[in-house]
Structures are given as structure tokens and as C-alpha cells.
Amino acid sequence: MSKKEFPPPPHYPLINTQMMTARELRETLDDLWDWVHDAEMVHEDVAPPDNLIQDVRHQMATIIEERVERHSDETSRSTE
Numbered sequence: 001m002s003k004k005e006f007p008p009p010p011h012y013p014l015i016n017t018q019m020m021t022a023r024e025l026r027e028t029l030d031d032l033w034d035w036v037h038d039a040e041m042v043h044e045d046v047a048p049p050d051n052l053i054q055d056v057r058h059q060m061a062t063i064i065e066e067r068v069e070r071h072s073d074e075t076s077r078s079t080e
Helices: 022-041 050-072
Strands: none
Touching: 022 050
């Protein structure tokens, strides 16, 4: 029986947050969040390496920072 492999993270590592629209940032963050959630919930025999999950979480933090930066000068909007 062959080991089933967990799918790679979407968009990763080709994300350039400064070249993305606000919508692309939001959708990419959602996609990465779903992947991390699934990766952490799957059985350890199928799960991706912990360092990959941490790398994806770091990329998510970069996206969040970009989103906050873009909205920091808008007085009528919250950062999320």
C-alpha cells in the first residue's frame, strides 16, 4: 500500500504581496488558512512536514501585514 501524499499548499511560495490586489490577498489568505487547517488535522502519516506548515504560516503573516498596511490610512475602515 503506497503512502497517500498531502497536496502542496496553494500559491506557495510564489506569492508577491505587493503585486496583488486586495481581493487576491484576501482569497490567497483564505486558501492558505484552509490548507494549514487541513494539514494540521490530517493523520500524521499523511501530514506535510511541520517546517512547511510553519513556512506557510509565515507567508500568511506577510499577507496579513500587507493587508493591514494598505488599510492603515483609511479612517473609516478597520484593518480586517
